[in-house]
Amino acid sequence: MLVDLAAIQRNFRKLAQITSGTCAAIVKGDGYGHGMREASRALQSIGAELFFSARFEDALTLRADLGAGPRIAVLDGVSPADMVEARARDIIPVVNSLEHLQVISAVAKQTAQRVPAFIHLDTAMNRLGLASEDDEYAEPLLASCRVQAYMTHFASADDVDIDLCRRQVSRLTERAQPLPRAPFSIANSCGVFLGSELHGDIIRPGKSTFGISPLADADNPMEQPATILAPVVQIRTLKKGDPVGYSCTWHAPEPRRIAILAIGYANGFMRDNSNKGSVVFCGQRAPVVGRVSMDLTAVDISALPETGAHVGAAAEIVGSTITYREVAETIGTNEHEAIIALGRGCKRFFVNRGANV
Incomplete structure (x- = not known):
């Protein structure tokens, strides 16, 4: 397998130019099979400053490789047993449940410092993320967090279900309204190509960075590395x-x-x-x-x-x-x-x- 790192860089630049906000580097799945470590170093060299891995152990590898500069977050969250190390290595958890938020709150009280975190609000996937019924319990606990962004994940952007995408954006906006102000992170690879109204402040294009077609029934605008x-x-x-x-x-x-x-x-x-x-x-x-x-x-x-x-x-x-x-x-x-x-x-x-x- 021959991987062209310059093609990955060109893909990332193209995606970053589409949005007026921040383009995050999603390197889960070992960089979608292309090599997380090598791809991440290549992306950092062209200015990527926010990286998401799926697992905590991958975030540790990224921190060792990329140094102290970029923000590194874990999409699956950080377990209670790993929170001390996560704080020491400046690795940011994505909060996916009320129980996780309670752990963050406890850590903040122990250290007398607010914990940086991305807050995932589920709006349709029913996979990870805080459910709407968690909101009233979550709101007071968020005082323990330095919220990096409120994020959600599109369920059917691949299918160009723009109506559902818009409903998800509306739900996210409504649920975040009473919460501490923070940016929104919304669009995945597919959402990036469905219009800026779906982007939010931070886009998270994973597969398209690595040349996988963002929309199933359209020509692929990305390079295969x-x-x-x-x-x-x-x-x-x-x-x-x-x-x-x-x-x-x-x-x-x-x-x-x-x-x-x-x-x-x-x-x-x-x-x-x-x-x-x-x-x-x-x-x-x-x-x-x-x-x-x-x-x-x-x-x-x-x-x-x-x-x-x-x-x-x-x-x-x-x-x-x-x-x-x-x-x-x-x-x-x-x-x-x-x-x-x-x-x-x-x-x-x-x-x-x-x-x-």
Whole structure:
């Protein structure tokens, strides 16, 4: 997996230029499979000052890598057991429940200092965040916080459900009205492209920073930073009727040449690619034949010249021809899952480490 850090930087700059507020760097899921640490350093070098991770341990890694400058927040919150370390490392919790807010209040009393926190008000997701019935209990406890922003998360921006997005913004505005004044953090990647009325003061575009299309049914305005290649480790010539792979789910309809690639589901090339995925050699497609196994995949190269697919040649799994979206649609999932799986399973190499574009 070859990751172009300059492409990540260009994506972030483009997103930051769309909003009049702050653009946060969302680096959860190991930077959506692209490498959290390397991507975060690249984003810091072009001025990113607010980072969100999903887990506390990732926030600790970011603080060690990025130094004391940027704000670093944890979307899933910080557990009571980790609050002392979070305060010592200047890591900001996102408050997702009344119980969490009570812990923050207790810490503030013990230290005689208000605790910086983002306050998540749930307005439709019913996942994380303070419910509306918590508000009357939360209001007095917020005196213990230095509220960085009130945030919510769109439930159906991906589906361009603008009416629901607007209702969520309205609910957030209404619920925050009696609370201590603070900025709003609203738009995710999809929301950024649905109009400035949905942005708030801090946008949180995660997937689009890493080249994943913000809107499912529209052209992707972002650059794909990753190219994933797999080497050919063997060429085989099959007779008519010869099977390939586990359970013999494919048989050669006539004499065929197949290439065996050193990639499989252990590398994030999902088993659902069996008999329906494809790879590319020098701009020409080669379909996956037989079952994808743990470390190996067979593709039919009968239509390709021998000079195009040979032992040692590289097959494009993701790149200029095969988009993130295509990889995801082939296996019936979203781009996040597909690319994160490949990012976890494939060795990563980074280019343009010193880019500041």
